[in-house]
Amino acid sequence: MAEAAAAQHQLLxxxxxxxxxxxxxxxxxxxxxxxxxxxxxxxxxxxxxxETGYVGVGENESVQLFYYFVKSQRNPVLDxxxxxxxxxxxCSTLSAFxxxxxxxSFNLTYNGGLPTLELKEYTWTETLxxxxxxxxxxxxxxxxxxxxxxxxxxYKSAAQIYEFLKKWLIQHPEFLKNxxxxxxxxxxxxxxxxxxxxxxxxxxxxxxxxxNLNLQGYVxxxxxxxxxxxxxxxxxxxxxxxxxxxxxxxxxxxxxxxDYVNANASSEQCESDVQEIExxxxxxxxxxxxxxxxxxxxxxxxxxxxxxQRSLAENPTDFLSQLGEETMYFCHDYMYILSETWANxxxxxxxxxxxxxxxxxxxxxxxxxxxxxxxxxxSVAYHRNLSKTGLRxxxxxxxxxxxxxxxxxxxxxxxxxxxxxxTWRAWYTEGQxxxxxxxxxxxxxxxxxxxxxxxxxxxxxxxxxxCYAMLKxxxxxxxx
Amino acid sequence: MAEAAAAQHQLLxxxxxxxxxxxxxxxxxxxxxxxxxxxxxxxxxxxxxxETGYVGVGENESVQLFYYFVKSQRNPVLDxxxxxxxxxxxCSTLSAFxxxxxxxSFNLTYNGGLPTLELKEYTWTETLxxxxxxxxxxxxxxxxxxxxxxxxxxYKSAAQIYEFLKKWLIQHPEFLKNxxxxxxxxxxxxxxxxxxxxxxxxxxxxxxxxxNLNLQGYVxxxxxxxxxxxxxxxxxxxxxxxxxxxxxxxxxxxxxxxDYVNANASSEQCESDVQEIExxxxxxxxxxxxxxxxxxxxxxxxxxxxxxQRSLAENPTDFLSQLGEETMYFCHDYMYILSETWANxxxxxxxxxxxxxxxxxxxxxxxxxxxxxxxxxxSVAYHRNLSKTGLRxxxxxxxxxxxxxxxxxxxxxxxxxxxxxxTWRAWYTEGQxxxxxxxxxxxxxxxxxxxxxxxxxxxxxxxxxxCYAMLKxxxxxxxx
Numbered sequence: 004m005a006e007a008a009a010a011q012h013q014l015l016x017x018x019x020x021x022x023x024x025x026x027x028x029x030x031x032x033x034x035x036x037x038x039x040x041x042x043x044x045x046x047x048x049x050x051x052x053x054e055t056g057y058v059g060v061g062e063n064e065s066v067q068l069f070y071y072f073v074k075s076q077r078n079p080v081l082d083x084x085x086x087x088x089x090x091x092x093x094c095s096t097l098s099a100f101x102x103x104x105x106x107x108s109f110n111l112t113y114n115g116g117l118p119t120l121e122l123k124e125y126t127w128t129e130t131l132x133x134x135x136x137x138x139x140x141x142x143x144x145x146x147x148x149x150x151x152x153x154x155x156x157x158y159k160s161a162a163q164i165y166e167f168l169k170k171w172l173i174q175h176p177e178f179l180k181n182x183x184x185x186x187x188x189x190x191x192x193x194x195x196x197x198x199x200x201x202x203x204x205x206x207x208x209x210x211x212x213x214x215n216l217n218l219q220g221y222v223x224x225x226x227x228x229x230x231x232x233x234x235x236x237x238x239x240x241x242x243x244x245x246x247x248x249x250x251x252x253x254x255x256x257x258x259x260x261x262d263y264v265n266a267n268a269s270s271e272q273c274e275s276d277v278q279e280i281e282x283x284x285x286x287x288x289x290x291x292x293x294x295x296x297x298x299x300x301x302x303x304x305x306x307x308x309x310x311x312q313r314s315l316a317e318n319p320t321d322f323l324s325q326l327g328e329e330t331m332y333f334c335h336d337y338m339y340i341l342s343e344t345w346a347n348x349x350x351x352x353x354x355x356x357x358x359x360x361x362x363x364x365x366x367x368x369x370x371x372x373x374x375x376x377x378x379x380x381x382s383v384a385y386h387r388n389l390s391k392t393g394l395r396x397x398x399x400x401x402x403x404x405x406x407x408x409x410x411x412x413x414x415x416x417x418x419x420x421x422x423x424x425x426t427w428r429a430w431y432t433e434g435q436x437x438x439x440x441x442x443x444x445x446x447x448x449x450x451x452x453x454x455x456x457x458x459x460x461x462x463x464x465x466x467x468x469x470c471y472a473m474l475k476x477x478x479x480x481x482x483x
Numbered sequence: 484m485a486e487a488a489a490a491q492h493q494l495l496x497x498x499x500x501x502x503x504x505x506x507x508x509x510x511x512x513x514x515x516x517x518x519x520x521x522x523x524x525x526x527x528x529x530x531x532x533x534e535t536g537y538v539g540v541g542e543n544e545s546v547q548l549f550y551y552f553v554k555s556q557r558n559p560v561l562d563x564x565x566x567x568x569x570x571x572x573x574c575s576t577l578s579a580f581x582x583x584x585x586x587x588s589f590n591l592t593y594n595g596g597l598p599t600l601e602l603k604e605y606t607w608t609e610t611l612x613x614x615x616x617x618x619x620x621x622x623x624x625x626x627x628x629x630x631x632x633x634x635x636x637x638y639k640s641a642a643q644i645y646e647f648l649k650k651w652l653i654q655h656p657e658f659l660k661n662x663x664x665x666x667x668x669x670x671x672x673x674x675x676x677x678x679x680x681x682x683x684x685x686x687x688x689x690x691x692x693x694x695n696l697n698l699q700g701y702v703x704x705x706x707x708x709x710x711x712x713x714x715x716x717x718x719x720x721x722x723x724x725x726x727x728x729x730x731x732x733x734x735x736x737x738x739x740x741x742d743y744v745n746a747n748a749s750s751e752q753c754e755s756d757v758q759e760i761e762x763x764x765x766x767x768x769x770x771x772x773x774x775x776x777x778x779x780x781x782x783x784x785x786x787x788x789x790x791x792q793r794s795l796a797e798n799p800t801d802f803l804s805q806l807g808e809e810t811m812y813f814c815h816d817y818m819y820i821l822s823e824t825w826a827n828x829x830x831x832x833x834x835x836x837x838x839x840x841x842x843x844x845x846x847x848x849x850x851x852x853x854x855x856x857x858x859x860x861x862s863v864a865y866h867r868n869l870s871k872t873g874l875r876x877x878x879x880x881x882x883x884x885x886x887x888x889x890x891x892x893x894x895x896x897x898x899x900x901x902x903x904x905x906t907w908r909a910w911y912t913e914g915q916x917x918x919x920x921x922x923x924x925x926x927x928x929x930x931x932x933x934x935x936x937x938x939x940x941x942x943x944x945x946x947x948x949x950c951y952a953m954l955k956x957x958x959x960x961x962x963x
Contacts, residue, residue, distance in 0.1 A: 087490070168888070243722075243723035243725075244723070244882075245882050245919065245934055246919065247919075248906075248921065250907070250918070251907060283907070283908065283909060285909075285914055285917070286909065286911070293936060295915045298917075310921075402724075402725050410727060426728075427728035429766065429767075430764060433765070435775045435776060436767055437727070441728065454725055456726075456772075456773060
């Protein structure tokens with residue numbers, strides 16, 4: 004009887020989905036989805052299912068959010084569905100797709116012209132269905148049909164992403180039953196827990212449309228979480244990595260009372276200590292403190308570097324052609340340029356079914372171009388709420404990232420006052436220590452925290468093998 | 484008049500040298516020195532001056548210390564003369580020669596047979612005359628003609644090295660005028676300051692033979708200095724690099740009163756904390772905590788690694804042939820094996836003029852084969868004495884080394900109570916932060932301390948470009 008009822012419920016659900024789908028498809032804009040069989044730069048047909056499309060959200064669906072969807076190469080019916088966001092805000096999800104977890108990436112031996120694509124190892128889509136979303140509006144290929152539509156903030160964007168997800172699932176009812184996870188890195192640390200909370204309470208209340216999202220949990224890498232905690236932890240982090248001296252650190256700690264963010268409101272001595280610290284960190288690559296600083300915005304009085312920078316700014320193709328694969332890996336900023344060259348190619352846009360005239364120059368990270376207000380200063384409260392649910396969370400930190408240091412991340416996790424379920428221990432891949440992990444619980448809630456040894460800000464860019472092993476285990480409910 | 488007197492003094496000095504040389508050369512053993520024009524594995528003539536030889540020291544010169552001498556490729560007359568030691572004790576100086584500062588090294592694309600040699604970048608012999616010495620006896624190709632000769636300790640070995648240096652200079656009087664430095668890394672941190680002190684006070688007292696060594700200072704990299712301080716600093720180091728948790732570190736600090744070396748003499752809680760710490764660090768590469776642990780002695784329950792290890796132990800040539808250059812760089816233990824294959828080749832020994840029958844199997848590090856007593860537990864007192872002289876010192880630390888962590892090195896330097904002359908600041912190579920440095924003085928004494936960012940235990944093996952830039956500047960009396 005119970006089974007029959009369940010089957011009936013499933014049928015009803017599918018029908019509702021179908022109905023909503025038909026309803027929605029009456030609007031030609033909202034249903035835009037294309038199956039992509041080939042991609043410029045990739046030889047032959049793609050050996051995985053790739054779909055791109057737009058979903059209209061907000062008032063009159065004036066905001067058109069662009070996505071890339073890759074089906075799991077194992078079992079798309081049984082494997083989890085993950086909605087993945089990138090940071091910035093303003094960074095295109097194509098960055099996550101190419102440089103983190105997607106099935107293809109650029110051949111780093113670049114000889115000019117259109118960058119070529121190749122299959123890559125450790126792609127998460129081997130075992131996960133992933134929707135890569137360009138959000139907030141203005142990011143990647145997402146756009147607005149109205150000028151007002153571009154003005155957004157953390158709350159509005161989180162709501163739009165949730166709306167996107169519901170509509171996407173209505174269009175893809177076959178994924179309604181899959182375990183659903185929301186994930187992302189860097190600035191996604193703000194919207195992800197907001198969206199997760201929205202989904203969770205909505206489904207408890209019975210939201211509209213009643214979709215019964217099969218939400219299981221969330222994943223965050225080096226997540227921006229609390230503007231104060233994150234930034235403040237850079238000083239102890241820099242000390243631990245011996246970028247500032249013991250003496251200066253002790254002085255700053257005493258003079259600033261451990262608050263380095265509001266240094267100018269503290270004593271003059273504190274302000275001067277913090278200035279000295281900033282000077283010491285000026286030329287450090289904040290994303291991975293051991294990598295060279297390859298950005299070409301910082302004015303370093305070094306002729307050799309200046310020449311490189313000029314050449315890069317004036318003729319990136321020529322510049323990149325001269326670099327070896329090794330340099331590209333070491334200077335992620337250079338490797339990133341390939342995505343810009345690729346995504347601004349006319350054939351590529353056509354292949355991706357990007358609507359003509361909706362987007363000017365594509366930037367990997369459209370940081371300055373967004374009309375975005377960061378009005379959620381901390382998402383810790385969301386994490387605290389979620390820790391009272393039956394969800395599960397995986398939070399990981401590349402331990403050489405100074406932009407969102409693991410120290411701050413551990414600090415806010417500790418502030419949730421969870422129960423330590425598994426004590427700090429090494430986790431391994433291929434017989435080597437890949438990092439350290441501990442696990443917390445709170446009744447049915449479970450949070451796994453892990454460091455990725457030697458990784459920078461977006462950990463999978465630095466340690467793809469380790470990160471995929473971690474993700475795969477966690478999604479399969481194994482211990483790291 | 485003063486000039487004439489100086490010239491006379493120089494002449495006298497040269498004559499004394501010549502006289503002593505004639506005296507010494509009557510013993511055929513003691514004068515063994517050969518100019519090496521070609522080396523097996525290197526194509527054509529060597530484009531640098533290489534000399535090898537033995538110098539007999541100790542009673543009846545029963546201890547025969549082997550050396551490799553490379554003349555500066557800039558100006559051997561004006562450039563400094565450096566006596567360089569390696570660590571262990573028991574590691575051959577060929578390791579420093581090939582993997583650190585010498586002009587040639589192995590081609591890491593290994594296809595079996597005799598490893599091939601190639602010129603390398605950032606060789607210190609571009610601007611320095613370097614004597615690479617196999618010491619203490621039993622190390623590399625150094626040997627003893629008597630069984631008792633092999634029994635040695637820190638004091639005896641330091642005295643023998645000093646005796647070596649005097650005799651070598653008597654044989655090479657043309658280098659008596661050069662600025663003289665003693666240097667080394669790792670365990671050399673014990674003998675180097677001892678030898679420097681011997682030379683310094685001997686020349687003050689007017690030792691015999693009266694050689695007027697032109698001693699200027701000393702250089703040490705990640706030096707073993709104080710058994711207690713060095714080892715104890717591993718725990719705060721591991722915490723800083725987030726290998727152990729904040730909670731465990733705080734607990735250990737409180738329970739052990741900051742003394743992790745004598746944990747078993749402390750509380751039970753301290754002992755258990757330290758055991759937990761050791762467990763967390765068990766599979767970490769102590770030489771560079773971010774590198775994989777490629778040693779094949781540690782029994783890790785991982786099939787893939789075990790297979791590698793078995794293959795390596797049973798057939799190193801085949802094993803190495805399968806590895807790429809990248810793996811060799813990443814797994815220094817594998818790269819080291821090339822030196823073993825090379826130095827145990829019959830043609831190589833002949834080319835180096837190694838005396839037949841004096842040496843069995845050559846080990847890069849003959850750690851277990853030495854009859855050596857480490858009886859100097861700390862060389863801090865020597866550093867303290869030297870800080871009252873007019874000498875100069877350069878101490879550097881690869882900041883990712885956990886075997887002799889920079890934390891301990893900075894601690895003993897601080898204990899010398901010197902005056903801070905230049906405050907902690909970044910030092911640069913090629914427009915990038917290569918590390919941090921500060922400078923101390925004590926009247927005429929000057930000590931430069933520097934970290935090498937991202938480097939492991941023997942820093943030049945990891946960061947050759949940065950280390951050579953640092954050395955070159957320091958030897959030229961520039962600021963880093």
